[in-house]
Amino acid sequence: MSGPKKIKPAKKKTSDQRAGGSQKKPTREKILEAAIKMFSDYPYYAASIRMIGKEAEIDHPLVSYYFPTKALLFEEVIKHVTEEYYQANITWFEGLEEQTPERGLSLYIDRFFDFAVKHPKALRIVALNLVQAEGHDVIPGYERVRNFFAKTKQTFKKAIPLQGTADDIEMFTHSFNTLAINYLGASTYYAGILGLAPGSRQYLEWVKKTMIFVFLPPLKQIIIGE
């Protein structure tokens, strides 16, 4: 048996209770951060609890103390990362309804890029786990990625007034998001093919140009409604 006791003591210290700023991060957070790093650098089965413990600078059984199983830890990571993505995604639409399709798409992509630069690990984890094997023991948290992806469609519909059919909107959002996640979450791969540096401005410019080239026509169609 392990894990932090469920019954909390009466009072909890807030994170910056100690004077002079909080240099000591709670263990649980350290583990979660380390797990995010490892699960963005290695696929689920290749990243080990021991690697995560090392990354977090703790003894590896402590990982099991805070997260009873590897599957639960991974789920927590997926939950964290998809939630972060989902919440950010909502804000990217702000004020776009007043813009032309051209300007709106451009602004949206810029905001997406801003997120991608700030949270490269989140995008890589989503990209890495979008395509799953069909084996019987699917990766834990898979359902969460699926739900997150399905929800992006609703976000889009709510944010932008659209005249297109539900079918057209569905085709557009799935394609747009799949491509964006691939290009930004697997930038090492695509940048490599293009002969560019993954994080370079040139690569991001290529992605933006490409997304506009491909998605401006269908976007116009679902805004105007044919």
Add this chain to the structure above:
Amino acid sequence: MSGPKKIKPAKKKTSDQRAGGSQKKPTREKILEAAIKMFSDYPYYAASIRMIGKEAEIDHPLVSYYFPTKALLFEEVIKHVTEEYYQANITWFEGLEEQTPERGLSLYIDRFFDFAVKHPKALRIVALNLVQAEGHDVIPGYERVRNFFAKTKQTFKKAIPLQGTADDIEMFTHSFNTLAINYLGASTYYAGILGLAPGSRQYLEWVKKTMIFVFLPPLKQIIIGE
């Protein structure tokens, strides 16, 4: 030390030398087939030599006898699968140069689907290994997937007379192929979101409609040349 001796005996039996048809498959082939199956159902680190041996109905050390390391076996699988895909891809363009963009794209997609239905494992393996982690020990055969993907651009350019700029063609092919591989190689995922059965006619129809919806406008642009 293991592996079949490099010095071949003077004569080799052809596969159907025995009377009444060849019911006994060479061990090497059985292993390769089993490996293709397992690597399409499980990611590299989750699929084990022992699972592959079981699938091939042989004792697992025989796998090491024919393929000295797991990495080499995986590379062989990637090589086989990308080559199969690459060769098929070339044929999908036959006669398309005389068609309108609408008709040509439709025919191309039909041929692509035909391949997808016949070789679902090939597409799944490519999809599963398109996005890679950035860890130091990248999956073996990764370079091959990359090269294969880069070559599809050349195939397209050679097959169809295009007026568009090299940049536009590059944007088009990478986007088209990425999306096609995702939709067809991860059909369980996307069909699940759409509430359809992965192998169903309805799902394939959705994918076709989507690909035309998204890619017909940019295709016209690179054919006509703006």
Add this chain to the structure above:
DNA sequence: AGCTAATTTTAACGATCGTTAAAATTAGCT
């Protein structure tokens, strides 16, 4: 039939994995 090399089987290796038990230490409280 008898030799030789290729193939297959059996057994075991060292390494690593996720997880648990138990002891040691620390933090929070009166």
Add this chain to the structure above:
DNA sequence: AGCTAATTTTAACGATCGTTAAAATTAGCT
């Protein structure tokens, strides 16, 4: 200060992994 519960460390577990060594069997040849 002394008690209690939370946290951390240490050690070890059973399982599985890829690979190898050695023995057993089979196939191909004269």
